[in-house]
Structure formats: structure tokens, C-alpha cells
Amino acid sequence: MQLDRADRKLLRALVTNGRATQQELGDAAGLSPSAAARRQKALEDAGIVRGYRADVNLRKLGLGATVMVTITLDSQSEEAMGAFEAAVAEGPSIIRCHLMSGRNDYLLVVRAASIEDYEIIHRQEIARLPRVARIETAFALREVVNRTVPPRLLG
CATH class of the missing domain: 1.10.10.10 (Winged helix-like DNA-binding domain superfamily/Winged helix DNA-binding domain)
Known part of the structure; x- marks a missing residue:
């Protein structure tokens, strides 16, 4: 279109x-x-507008920490990736997951109440994901831009 x-x-x-x-x-x-x-x-x-949803302020709901987690699997086989992706889809604290190019296989975005809360999420959710060889974690200090559409597409 x-x-x-x-x-x-x-x-x-x-x-x-x-x-x-x-x-x-x-x-x-x-x-x-x-x-x-x-x-x-x-x-x-045409599938350009996929749906409508509420923009929820997770900080107001007690989830003030945004955590970026990079994952490297022990194999890039279909079986390994399928098992990992199925498990991630069930992760109660994971809000986004991207298959990546480059050194890491996946990028997860997790929302947590605090660093201490993330430690629990790490132990009980992230570290238990199948076929994970390496986990690296970074905490967002502040959100600068959060858009659903790049402004250049809207004219």
C-alpha cells in the first residue's frame, strides 16, 4: 500500500x-x-496498523528498572533457538525479545522493581532459559526516546 x-x-x-x-x-x-x-x-x-493498546506507565506499577539482557546460546541450531524462544515467550518478566546479528544471539528487555528484584528474576527466569551459554546484563539509567514509529515515516 x-x-x-x-x-x-x-x-x-x-x-x-x-x-x-x-x-x-x-x-x-x-x-x-x-x-x-x-x-x-x-x-x-493492509497490516500497517496492527492494533491499539494502552501505553502503561510501568514505573507507576512498581517496575522502575529497565534491564537489557544479551544472551548467547550454546548453539544456533533450529532446536536450540526454538527451545529458547518458546521459553522466553513464557517469561513473566520479559517484555521484548529480539533475535540479533553479531556477537550475541538475543536481546531481552526485562522490567523489574529494583536491582534486587532483577537478581531474583535472573536466578529464577533468565538463568533457567534453555541452551544459554552466556548472559550479559545492563541497566538503563534513563529512557531518552520511546517511539513506536520513527517520525520520518509520518512526514
Whole structure:
């Protein structure tokens, strides 16, 4: 699907406020509410807009520590990677997992209440993941940017 200027404006409005009304979306994109609704549906049907979710402040829920964990497996076989990925998907403290190129195989993002809480998560979750050869941990000091879409795509 090729995006025009109105589509980009509509996406910008949705990224800013996923609960915007059709009137608000139309105003933001220079469209009527019904045209905005049709374009929004087209963006959803094309898989560009995958869904809508609440932006939850995890710090307010007691999870103030963001931990980046790099994992190197003992093998890059399909079996090893499959077992690891299945176990990570069940990890109650892991919020993101990326298969990486380079020295490490995976990057995990974990949210914890504190360094002490992460120690428990490390022992009870991370260290028990299958086929792990090496774990390296870094604590985020402060979040500087957190975007769902790079601004250059929105015009």
C-alpha cells in the first residue's frame, strides 16, 4: 500500500492518540470523518496498523528498572533457538525479545522493581532459559526516546 500525505497525517494522529474519534482523525488528516474511517480501515486491512493498546506507565506499577539482557546460546541450531524462544515467550518478566546479528544471539528487555528484584528474576527466569551459554546484563539509567514509529515515516 502506497501512503499519501493524508494517510501519513492519519497515522501521525493515530500514533499520538489511538483513541481519537473519526472526527478528530478527519480533522488531523484534512478528511471527512467517513473518509478518515475508510482510510483507517484500509491501513488496518493492509497490516500497517496492527492494533491499539494502552501505553502503561510501568514505573507507576512498581517496575522502575529497565534491564537489557544479551544472551548467547550454546548453539544456533533450529532446536536450540526454538527451545529458547518458546521459553522466553513464557517469561513473566520479559517484555521484548529480539533475535540479533553479531556477537550475541538475543536481546531481552526485562522490567523489574529494583536491582534486587532483577537478581531474583535472573536466578529464577533468565538463568533457567534453555541452551544459554552466556548472559550479559545492563541497566538503563534513563529512557531518552520511546517511539513506536520513527517520525520520518509520518512526514
